[in-house]
Amino acid sequence: MAVAIAMDAQTVTAWMNEIAASVRAERDYLVQLDAAIGDGDHGINLNRGFDAVVLALSTEPDGTPGKLLILSGKTLVSTVGGASGPLWGSALRKAGRALGDGPTFDLAQLVDAMAAALASIQDLGAAVPGDKTMVDALEPAVAAMREGLARGASSGAILRSAAEAAEAGMRATIPMQARKGRASYLGERSIGHQDPGATSTALIMRALERTVAGTP
């Protein structure tokens, strides 16, 4: 059986801090990936957005984990722009709603929340696996979480496999031809480049793993 770890508002705040630090560190790399098949602003936009999330959470220390995720999503929608703002913004809002009003959440709830995030992204962006988008990283990550949960793996193992699945999905976008978003305009010229949205998604999943690994 999985060790029953309880995650709380602190976990959400720590996760957002991890994402912000990771996006800041990889900002130029994301810009470089985006310049190849898009317009080169992905790292800059996400950096601005998650910095704003960190600021918003620092002035709102008392919410439930669900409320903090909703606040994080709203902040992304209001500060990122582009496609990733509405997509990750809605995803975090839906994830927050899935967590409900409780002061803590367990691994099963976290998996449901990430599934809700994926559903929101697919609903809004109408992307399916293979389109060379963030879905190509998030979908296998959520599948790995579900599978680990069913197997009764430890939280650390589950989130590690989710991060690895996201990274594998990210690398798998390299040979794909983009069918959604700005990269799709390039047609065959989008082949051979790693998708920046799948890359930042992998960063977000790796940040989640680090956060929960650090939870006592």
Added chain:
Amino acid sequence: MATATRRMRKIINEPDQVVKESLAGLAASVPDILRYDVANQILVRADAPVKGKVALISGGGSGHEPLHGGFVGKGMLDAACPGEVFTSPVPDQMLAATKAVDGGAGVIHIVKNYTGDVLNFKMAADEAADEGIKVEAIVIDDDVAVQDSLYTAGRRGVGATVIAEKIGGAAAERGDSLEAVVSAIKQVNARGRSFGIALSSCIPPASGNPIFDLPEGEMEVGIGIHGEPGRRRAPLGSAAEIADIMVEAVTSDLAAKSGSNVLAFVNGMGGTPLLELYLLYGEVEKRLRAAGLKVTRNLVGSYITSLEMAGASLTVVELDDNLTALWDAPVHTAALRWGG
């Protein structure tokens, strides 16, 4: 930071303040036409809301100036929502603009077909509807360089956006109903086609680097307006050869009847001088005439740009009497002004 900024050959202060400072400067240059709402980062027509008039809003990433802020004013847009450079604005801006210009006759969102713009405008329209404001969103998608729509995000919104904003704005100013204004804008989109080429990349101030490398002697064919690479790369052609490519791409897709009246819009991408744009217009006009079209109206200049990118686009819109009258109607904005 300062060193990197100075290396960019741009007349700017800090890169992350470029959009805000440019909006403030635009507002300072035409205080009679528009005002800059700093808190919401929107440009609003000075006399908004105009009671009983259908209101028009557009928006998108910055870097395409004068689009859209330069088209705010009498006979065109009621508000513009500028995002960061090449980045869609956020729903908060569009919602604030919608409320600021709502004169009770409905508000139209003119949206260029890019995933980010469409998503953010959709979120804003949903929120406006929740607040009881009637919003109609029209997506402009006139770029024939994007062919296989099943496998792309669909055709991009480019040059026809300028024409749609002028014609829709004139219809609204004339007192047309929401339905009639929507119909005129949709007609421009349905009967408008565009195609662009680039001779250089461009440098977004925040990154400081060109979006792509284009070696001397080559051109990108089939570009959009965000400095993204085009469909293919080709040896740099003469003006005549470039006009051949553009006119063929646009007219074959538009398939207008012989003898149709059209508006031809030769647009500069930001770094190509008027000397060359007029020359290109001459080449284009000859070819449109040879294709059996009557160029009864035209526009030549840099109106929907990609920062300092060198290059040009051609937009052709088939006109009827109503659209022609709306094109000719007075307009008073920072970038387009005629009639009175």
